[in-house]
Amino acid sequence: MARVYNFSAGPAVLPEEVLQAAAAEMMDYEGTGMSVMEMSHRSKAYEKIIQEAEADLRDLMNIPDNYKVLFLQGGASQQFAMIPMNLMKNGVADYIVTGQWAKKAYQEACMYGKANKIASSEDATFSYIPDCSDLPISEDADYVYICENNTIYGTKFKTLPNTKGKTLVSDVSSCFLSEPVDVTKYGVIYGGVQKNIGPAGVVIVIIREDLITEDVLPGTPTMLKYKIHADNDSLYNTPPAYGIYICGKVFKWLKKQGGLAAMKEYNEKKAKILYDFLDQSKMFKGTVRPEDRSLMNVPFVTGSDELDAKFVKEAAAAGFVNLKGHRSVGGMRASIYNAMPIEGVEKLVAFMKEFEEKNA
Ligand SMILES: *Cc1c(COP(=O)(O)O)cnc(C)c1O
Numbered sequence: 564m565a566r567v568y569n570f571s572a573g574p575a576v577l578p579e580e581v582l583q584a585a586a587a588e589m590m591d592y593e594g595t596g597m598s599v600m601e602m603s604h605r606s607k608a609y610e611k612i613i614q615e616a617e618a619d620l621r622d623l624m625n626i627p628d629n630y631k632v633l634f635l636q637g638g639a640s641q642q643f644a645m646i647p648m649n650l651m652k653n654g655v656a657d658y659i660v661t662g663q664w665a666k667k668a669y670q671e672a673c674m675y676g677k678a679n680k681i682a683s684s685e686d687a688t689f690s691y692i693p694d695c696s697d698l699p700i701s702e703d704a705d706y707v708y709i710c711e712n713n714t715i716y717g718t719k720f721k722t723l724p725n726t727k728g729k730t731l732v733s734d735v736s737s738c739f740l741s742e743p744v745d746v747t748k749y750g751v752i753y754g755g756v757q758k759n760i761g762p763a764g765v766v767i768v769i770i771r772e773d774l775i776t777e778d779v780l781p782g783t784p785t786m787l788k789y790k791i792h793a794d795n796d797s798l799y800n801t802p803p804a805y806g807i808y809i810c811g812k813v814f815k816w817l818k819k820q821g822g823l824a825a826m827k828e829y830n831e832k833k834a835k836i837l838y839d840f841l842d843q844s845k846m847f848k849g850t851v852r853p854e855d856r857s858l859m860n861v862p863f864v865t866g867s868d869e870l871d872a873k874f875v876k877e878a879a880a881a882g883f884v885n886l887k888g889h890r891s892v893g894g895m896r897a898s899i900y901n902a903m904p905i906e907g908v909e910k911l912v913a914f915m916k917e918f919e920e921k922n923a
Pocket of ligand 1: 573637638639640641664710712713714734735736737755758
């Protein structure tokens with residue numbers, strides 16, 4: 564078995580323990596004589612899987628009782644439409660645009676109502692988080708939208724924006740469960756799970772109950788109403804059953820690691836190794852304003868496209884794969900999600916040092 568160090572931004576590395584447990588249960592899940600993939604989503608065995616997954620997630624994130632947890636499909640991108648369709652009661656929402664994903668969400672919302680771009684960092688290739696302490700929040704805004712960790716650019720909101728009392732909606736796809744969160748500060752927290760939790764095809768939406776109503780935009784399809792999924796405990800139709808099962812296993816793994824406070828400590832330690840190296844290197848440079856750096860996605864460049872390409876190629880040959888930066892930014896990006904072991908980052912840095920010496 565040849566496992567690589569996979570620095571992919573998503574779909575991304577998962578805990579080996581989880582993969583092994585899933586493999587062991589592939590042919591016969593707990594004496595049912597079948598795989599979870601082959602099982603009715605209305606069966607007792609599956610009911611237990613989804614209920615435990617929700618309970619463990621509630622436990623990990625300390626989710627209050629007045630929030631629903633929904634396991635949906637369509638990826639994070641489906642939420643770009645679902646959010647305005649369900650939440651734009653006044654037809655107005657404010658968007659803080661800190662990267663491609665926030666921009667796509669903003670553009671989608673423009674199709675459903677008056678979406679205002681109240682702040683942006685596009686002027687500097689999204690390499691920082693704008694000051695959000697006193698933004699011109701619209702008086703009739705139904706919500707304020709952010710993308711909390713910008714996967715492509717490697718920035719992260721270290722403090723949440725001052726929404727002046729408006730509901731905060733946050734895309735946490737690439738920082739989901741990487742550190743503790745105060746759920747009560749949000750109206751909606753959502754994320755595709757393929758970055759930090761499980762297989763692509765599942766999106767988790769944590770939504771305050773008062774935001775779930777029948778009062779949605781005209782023409783909203785049944786499948787895009789939060790209420791239908793909330794009323795049916797995410798079993799209105801066949802959910803992404805196998806994906807939810809893997810998410811459940813990752814939740815249990817996270818609890819075993821000590822929960823989100825322990826993950827934060829581990830993630831800080833991991834990221835520091837890489838950032839400390841970048842800060843002293845003469846060849847490699849981080850591209851993000853230091854105070855806005857993400858713990859999950861670390862973009863860097865050498866300053867030469869040729870050298871970047873050589874590095875990515877040689878790194879891959881040495882077992883460090885998927886280090887090429889997003890096509891819109893170039894350079895390199897190391898995504899170091901929860902399941903990336905600290906040895907992976909240590910070995911990557913050792914490889915970078917060696918590369919720097921050889922190519923100086
Ligand atoms: C990957 C990503 C998305 C898009 O996710 P899909 O599941 O492919 O739709 C949206 N937002 C963020 C922050 C992401 O990292």
